[in-house]
Amino acid sequence: MTTTPTRRPTYYEEIRQKGYSRRDFMKFCSIIGAYMGLEATGVAQVANALQKNTRVPVIWLHFQECTCCSESFIRSSHPIVADILLDKISLDYTETLMAASGHQAEAAKAKTMKDYHGEYILCVEGSVPTKDDGVYCCIGGKSAIQVLEEAAEGAKAIIAWGSCACNGCVQAAHPNPTTATPIHKLVSGKPIIKVPGCPPIGEVMAGVIIHMITFGRLPELDRVGRPKAFYSKRVHDTCYRRPFYDAGLFVETFDDENAQKGYCLYKVGCKGPMTYNACGVTKWNNGTSYPIQSGHGCFGCSEENFWDNGPIYRQMANFPGFGIESNADEIGMVAAGATAVGIAAHAIATNFRKNKLISNVIAEGKDAEKEL
Amino acid sequence: MATHTATHKLRRVFVWELPVRFYHWLNALVIVALCATGYLIGNPPAFLSNAEASDQYLFGWIRFIHFVAAYLFFFNFLFRLYWGFVGNKYADWKNFIPTNRKFWQEMWEVIKIDIFLQKDKEHLSVGHNALAGFIYFLTFLAFLVQCITGFGLYASMSDWWFADMFVWVSGIFGGEFGLRNWHHAAMWFFIIFAMVHVYLVFYHDYVEGRGEISSMGGGWKFIEDEAFEKEKQRQNVEKTTHPRHRQLPYGGRRCWCAFCAAP
Ligand code: HEM
Numbered sequence: 001m002t003t004t005p006t007r008r009p010t011y012y013e014e015i016r017q018k019g020y021s022r023r024d025f026m027k028f029c030s031i032i033g034a035y036m037g038l039e040a041t042g043v044a045q046v047a048n049a050l051q052k053n054t055r056v057p058v059i060w061l062h063f064q065e066c067t068c069c070s071e072s073f074i075r076s077s078h079p080i081v082a083d084i085l086l087d088k089i090s091l092d093y094t095e096t097l098m099a100a101s102g103h104q105a106e107a108a109k110a111k112t113m114k115d116y117h118g119e120y121i122l123c124v125e126g127s128v129p130t131k132d133d134g135v136y137c138c139i140g141g142k143s144a145i146q147v148l149e150e151a152a153e154g155a156k157a158i159i160a161w162g163s164c165a166c167n168g169c170v171q172a173a174h175p176n177p178t179t180a181t182p183i184h185k186l187v188s189g190k191p192i193i194k195v196p197g198c199p200p201i202g203e204v205m206a207g208v209i210i211h212m213i214t215f216g217r218l219p220e221l222d223r224v225g226r227p228k229a230f231y232s233k234r235v236h237d238t239c240y241r242r243p244f245y246d247a248g249l250f251v252e253t254f255d256d257e258n259a260q261k262g263y264c265l266y267k268v269g270c271k272g273p274m275t276y277n278a279c280g281v282t283k284w285n286n287g288t289s290y291p292i293q294s295g296h297g298c299f300g301c302s303e304e305n306f307w308d309n310g311p312i313y314r315q316m317a318n319f320p321g322f323g324i325e326s327n328a329d330e331i332g333m334v335a336a337g338a339t340a341v342g343i344a345a346h347a348i349a350t351n352f353r354k355n356k357l358i359s360n361v362i363a364e365g366k367d368a369e370k371e372l
Numbered sequence: 373m374a375t376h377t378a379t380h381k382l383r384r385v386f387v388w389e390l391p392v393r394f395y396h397w398l399n400a401l402v403i404v405a406l407c408a409t410g411y412l413i414g415n416p417p418a419f420l421s422n423a424e425a426s427d428q429y430l431f432g433w434i435r436f437i438h439f440v441a442a443y444l445f446f447f448n449f450l451f452r453l454y455w456g457f458v459g460n461k462y463a464d465w466k467n468f469i470p471t472n473r474k475f476w477q478e479m480w481e482v483i484k485i486d487i488f489l490q491k492d493k494e495h496l497s498v499g500h501n502a503l504a505g506f507i508y509f510l511t512f513l514a515f516l517v518q519c520i521t522g523f524g525l526y527a528s529m530s531d532w533w534f535a536d537m538f539v540w541v542s543g544i545f546g547g548e549f550g551l552r553n554w555h556h557a558a559m560w561f562f563i564i565f566a567m568v569h570v571y572l573v574f575y576h577d578y579v580e581g582r583g584e585i586s587s588m589g590g591g592w593k594f595i596e597d598e599a600f601e602k603e604k605q606r607q608n609v610e611k612t613t614h615p616r617h618r619q620l621p622y623g624g625r626r627c628w629c630a631f632c633a634a635p
């Protein structure tokens with residue numbers, strides 16, 4: 001179970017030991033290369049790296065989360081992902097999957113952190129509660145904050161898995177009772193890759209790790225810190241229902257005829273136009289489907305604070321400070337109505353208050369007309 | 373029989389140059405188009421049809437009009453800012469930004485006379501009155517906000533480098549959700565501004581009878597002789613009491629303020 005620093009098998013060796021053929025291995029490389037958007041030569045690079053490189057030690061921490069990220073990962077389309085990248089052998093420490101427990105497990109983690117100081121990848125699933133000294137999430141007698149700080153110190157890079165670690169997700173939704181905090185707000189000075197989603201797509205997670213193994217560096221990140229290869233496209237721009245959107249054909253309610261016809265889900269709250277993710281391309285569960293294909297609008301799960309961004313089944317968000325059910329249009333219409341009333345009142349008052357001026361102007365004009 | 377108490381002799385003054393008028397009407401047109409299409413983008417109508425989606429592009433057109441109008445709006449706005457530096461004295465940017473006590477005093481006077489309707493008083497200005505100028509200044513800020521949020525949204529839909537310059541915007545509005553929300557909400561500022569603005573233009577035309585409405589058509593207003601002389605005097609006084617004509621503390625003659633074009 002514990003690993004020794006002397007000789008670690010390469011990924012390829014481990015894959016072969018597990019009983020996969022070279023053919024399986026090459027297939028896996030091409031699939032993952034395609035997901036990562038690499039060219040054919042890139043696939044060779046992936047294969048090369050997996051054959052040469054010894055396994056990168058990985059510590060995977062779980063804090064305030066539901067484990068959906070791990071679940072998603074092990075359901076990634078190719079079994080090699082689950083077997084090799086996320087396996088009790090491969091991971092030096094992960095609460096949910098490792099065979100060891102208690103002191104034994106903690107000792108294994110401490111050993112990895114010591115032996116591979118500066119080399120291991122730290123994966124974090126879940127947010128960290130900071131309120132009340134972090135008492136809301138404690139593991140092995142330490143608070144999540146302490147656990148994170150210790151593990152982050154010697155990490156080569158940190159991967160924040162899922163929306164919890166990237167932006168707090170549901171735990172951080174208003175009023176955020178435990179002050180659930182995303183990783184990037186707690187750790188500084190380490191490269192952090194955000195892989196948001198609730199959960200992120202398994203292939204995306206695998207792709208991120210393979211990228212780090214193959215190229216020895218972080219993938220290219222967008223402004224928010226997400227890998228561009230997977231998060232640079234709007235769900236809306238890759239959506240197969242897009243022609244209905246452009247045509248102006250919308251589902252009005254979930255049980256109407258339009259829903260049967262597969263029209264665009266914009267009016268029932270689809271957040272695809274504001275959401276960046278690979279769902280429309282990679283899809284879920286071995287490319288079977290994804291939410292929009294199943295008839296439900298996009299939730300916006302890979303975007304910051306998606307829980308607090310208004311109603312799920314309507315397009316317009318609520319406006320802060322104006323009560324739960326009022327959106328900008330309702331407030332705007334009231335304001336415009338009030339303005340119209342004000343204008344009418346002002347117009348009436350004008351005729352009284354400025355009567356002298358107005359009647360003089362009118363009379364002046366009429367007199368002139370008569371004079372002619 | 374109508375008899376009037378005061379007869380006005382009017383002097384024709386050319387206030388709005390052609391570029392200002394052109395700007396004004398293009399601006400009014402595109403803002404109406406932007407509000408209408410923007411509202412539809414936020415709240416699409418239920419549009420039932422048996423036609424194939426491939427034969428239709430309704431929503432696509434609505435958005436297309438929004439984006440075309442948006443570009444016109446933006447460049448027209450830039451043009452107006454430029455004209456604030458090269459146009460005549462009524463188009464000058466100093467009409468919009470309160471830079472001295474006089475400006476604030478005039479604003480207060482306009483509020484008393486035209487908003488709170490002081491009995492039978494009128495405030496006769498030649499170009500914009502101070503309050504109007506200041507409100508246009510706020511409006512220009514709203515233009516800016518709307519352009520920034522709009523292009524912030526547009527950045528993800530466009531490949532043009534110009535739109536892509538605005539990718540940073542969603543970050544400061546809490547992501548595209550928040551950005552959309554603010555862009556949408558700001559529409560109501562434009563609607564309410566337009567209502568009040570058009571009303572006040574009619575108000576001035578009606579109470580003062582000097583061609584306020586048509587001034588944005590032909591460019592001239594008809595100014596009462598007394599108001600004309602008063603304005604002339606005011607401008608002279610302004611010239612002679614301006615800092616650069618006073619003895620400056622350090623004995624210099626040049627004006628150091630940023631608000632005048634002193635030599
Ligand atoms: C007077 C100025 C403007 C008004 C009143 C206005 C209004 C609106 C409104 C109400 C929406 C709908 C938002 C929603 O989905 O709830 C919208 C969307 C949008 N506007 Fe504007 N807008 C203006 C100017 C601009 C400008 C200058 C741009 C720059 C390109 C712009 C680009 C956009 C974009 C990209 C969208 C999103 C369209 C989509 O979802 O496909 N807008 N606008």
Ligand code: HEM
Nearest residue numbers: 399400403499500501504508566569570573584585587588
């Ligand atoms: C019936 C329609 C309209 C008429 C008759 C009209 C007339 C005028 C007049 C006479 C002025 C000069 C006001 C002054 O003395 O200060 C003016 C200025 C202005 N109007 Fe309008 N207007 C109309 C509609 C609109 C609309 C719909 C908008 C945009 C929402 C608009 C935006 C402006 C702006 C921004 C200015 C300042 C002009 C400058 O740059 O100097 N107007 N308008």
Ligand code: SF4
Nearest residue numbers: 236239264265270272
């Ligand atoms: S279903 Fe959603 S993502 Fe797809 S076109 Fe409609 S709004 Fe866009």
Ligand code: SF4
Nearest residue numbers: 277279298299300301
């Ligand atoms: S469709 Fe939207 S909500 Fe659903 S998984 Fe993809 S990004 Fe998340």
